[in-house]
Amino acid sequence: xxxVPTPALCPASSxxxxxxxxxxxxxxxxxxxxxxxxxxxxxxxxxxxxxxxxLLARRARWLESIILGGSTILYTIPSLALLAILxxxxxxxxxxxxxxxxxxxxxLVILVRAFVTGLRGVPADAVEAARGMGxxxxxxxxKVELPLALPTIMAGLRVATVSTVAMTxxxxxxxxxxxxxxxxxxxxxxxxxxxLTAAVLCVLLALVADLLLLAIQRLLSPWRRxxxxx
Amino acid sequence: xxxxSKTGNWFSDGANWHGSTGxxxxxGKHLELSGIAVxxxxxxxxxxxxxxxxIGRGGALAINISNVxxxxxxxxxxxxxxxxxxxxxxxxxxxxSLVAFALPPLLTNAYVGVREVDPRAKEAARGMGxxxxxxxxxxxxxxxxxxxxxxxxxAVVQVIATTTVAALIGVGGLGRFVVDGFNNNDPGExxxxxxxxxxxxxxxxxxxVLLQRQIDPVRRARRRGRVARRAHVEPQVxxxx
Numbered sequence: 001x002x003x004v005p006t007p008a009l010c011p012a013s014s015x016x017x018x019x020x021x022x023x024x025x026x027x028x029x030x031x032x033x034x035x036x037x038x039x040x041x042x043x044x045x046x047x048x049x050x051x052x053x054x055l056l057a058r059r060a061r062w063l064e065s066i067i068l069g070g071s072t073i074l075y076t077i078p079s080l081a082l083l084a085i086l087x088x089x090x091x092x093x094x095x096x097x098x099x100x101x102x103x104x105x106x107x108l109v110i111l112v113r114a115f116v117t118g119l120r121g122v123p124a125d126a127v128e129a130a131r132g133m134g135x136x137x138x139x140x141x142x143k144v145e146l147p148l149a150l151p152t153i154m155a156g157l158r159v160a161t162v163s164t165v166a167m168t169x170x171x172x173x174x175x176x177x178x179x180x181x182x183x184x185x186x187x188x189x190x191x192x193x194x195x196l197t198a199a200v201l202c203v204l205l206a207l208v209a210d211l212l213l214l215a216i217q218r219l220l221s222p223w224r225r226x227x228x229x230x
Numbered sequence: 231x232x233x234x235s236k237t238g239n240w241f242s243d244g245a246n247w248h249g250s251t252g253x254x255x256x257x258g259k260h261l262e263l264s265g266i267a268v269x270x271x272x273x274x275x276x277x278x279x280x281x282x283x284x285i286g287r288g289g290a291l292a293i294n295i296s297n298v299x300x301x302x303x304x305x306x307x308x309x310x311x312x313x314x315x316x317x318x319x320x321x322x323x324x325x326x327s328l329v330a331f332a333l334p335p336l337l338t339n340a341y342v343g344v345r346e347v348d349p350r351a352k353e354a355a356r357g358m359g360x361x362x363x364x365x366x367x368x369x370x371x372x373x374x375x376x377x378x379x380x381x382x383x384x385a386v387v388q389v390i391a392t393t394t395v396a397a398l399i400g401v402g403g404l405g406r407f408v409v410d411g412f413n414n415n416d417p418g419e420x421x422x423x424x425x426x427x428x429x430x431x432x433x434x435x436x437x438x439v440l441l442q443r444q445i446d447p448v449r450r451a452r453r454r455g456r457v458a459r460r461a462h463v464e465p466q467v468x469x470x471x
Contacts, residue, residue, distance in 0.1 A: 012313075076435045077428040078391030084408045084424035088233035088417045159300065166303040170395065173412045183309045187399060195313045199306040206301040 010193070017193035027182065028197070035178025035205065038096075038168045042103025043161050050108045054115030055141075064116065071109040079106060079167050087174060095174035106167060107160040114156020118149030147221070154217040158210050165206040179205075233417055237425065240418030251406070253426065260403035260430070263321075263396070264389045267328030271385060274329070275336035276378070283344025283374070284366045292341035299334035304392045307331075312399045324396040331392050332385040339381025343374030376446055383438040390431045404430065 010017035021028070057064040074082070079102060086098040122145045130144045146153075169180030177184070179202040186195035231239075240246060247253050282288035307330060311323035347370045355369045371378075397405030407423025410416075 072435075073432060076387055076431050078394045078431055080391070080394050080405065080408055081424035081427040081431075084411070084420045085428070088236075088421055092415075092417075162297070162300050166301060166306075169303040169305045172305065172398070173409065177305075180303070180305055183303075183305055184398075187309045187312060190313050190317075192313045195306075195309045199303075199310055202303055202306055203301050210301075 012189055012191045015192050020193050031179050031182050035168050038100060038103060038178060039164045041100055042164050043107045046104045046107030046111055050111035050115055053112050057116055071112055074105055075109040080170050096176045099171035099176045103164050103167060107164050110156050110160040114153050118152030119145055121152060122148045150221055158213045161209045162206045233421055236418035237421045240422040256402055256404050256406050260393050263393050263403060267325055267332055267389050268386055271329045271332035271336055275333050276340055279337045279340035280344055283341045284370060292337050296334040296338045299331060304331055304395045305398060308396055308399050320399055320401050324401045328389050328392050332389050335384035336381045340378045343377030344370050347373045379442045386434050387431055394427050
């Protein structure tokens, strides 16, 4: 990616450069928007697909082996390599889609495992009691199993989200890296403050997302709050 | 031309297999960087983690270091070190990043591995008169081995992936093909490089899975039991007159 031509704002060697924030705020905003939309898209789509895959894996031992085994292999492939394989498949003109698909795949791997482990950890007595009360499979899943599996699922969701925020930066190879684009610009210009800003903003984004999900988890499990309060 | 044929052409092009920018050279550089980084990370992380696990302290650090590590993009650390230390120290910048990202899985897994050793086994060892160090060496470490090896496997795969990313700051290795391929818009090159990197990572993961199966102490003990029973060893009795 060609570095954005800008007039010299401060010496690139200075670690602090207030002018960078004011003069390049538009680039920072664009990077932020791209980063957030890619991360949210990747994790949400991954969440939906992994839920489906987890339900599928529950039906048969061999399905579970294929799904978990296949996802382990995908997870082992370095993300930059996976992206490079996806780009020609979706076409260079759709490079943003390639980045999104890559992010979906990685969050999917983490989330499928979280769903399978979480649902498997639901106590058998709870399931039996619900069935005894006449719960059908769907009601059982949504009213009993998922709420009880929530801590495990949310833990996986937090890991997946934080990982996805970090991984989005690699989209820089096709100019869709969010804060990664700013990092690339900083690399090209040896621009210290830009590198620092991009890195800090990226980590902050991951932190905020993590705390947000923690808050959502607390909101979704009021019974735990009451137990702690006692 | 499909991506398969483009990639196939790149692999069959003899020029790509020779010289300082050829596949064997870059593979060598990749393995060299990765190997040094894993070695250094192991030397730093394992003793610390085993000791912390043995004395039962530093758990918060050991667990949370993985969470922190996950939040920092590898590319961000590489660029930060690059702008801090300059273009003439890229190998060192890369090594520092590689070690930094290899430490968390090693630390966390080794620590948890030792912590989760059955307390009854430790009690039995102490009851037999073992000192703390002997308990660590002869009981805790062998029982923690599966998790320690898991950590090592994660670290190796992480380092192979980060070395690939390091190509973005101009370092050698298989990532070179991916990055240069994108810059030159040569799909054969970047997909070819990607296949090589993916194959390397999956290969090491597979080797580790096999290795872990071989050295798992619980499985070894079971196997020894099976072999002894099968051989049906008769006790050798010496007749003394």
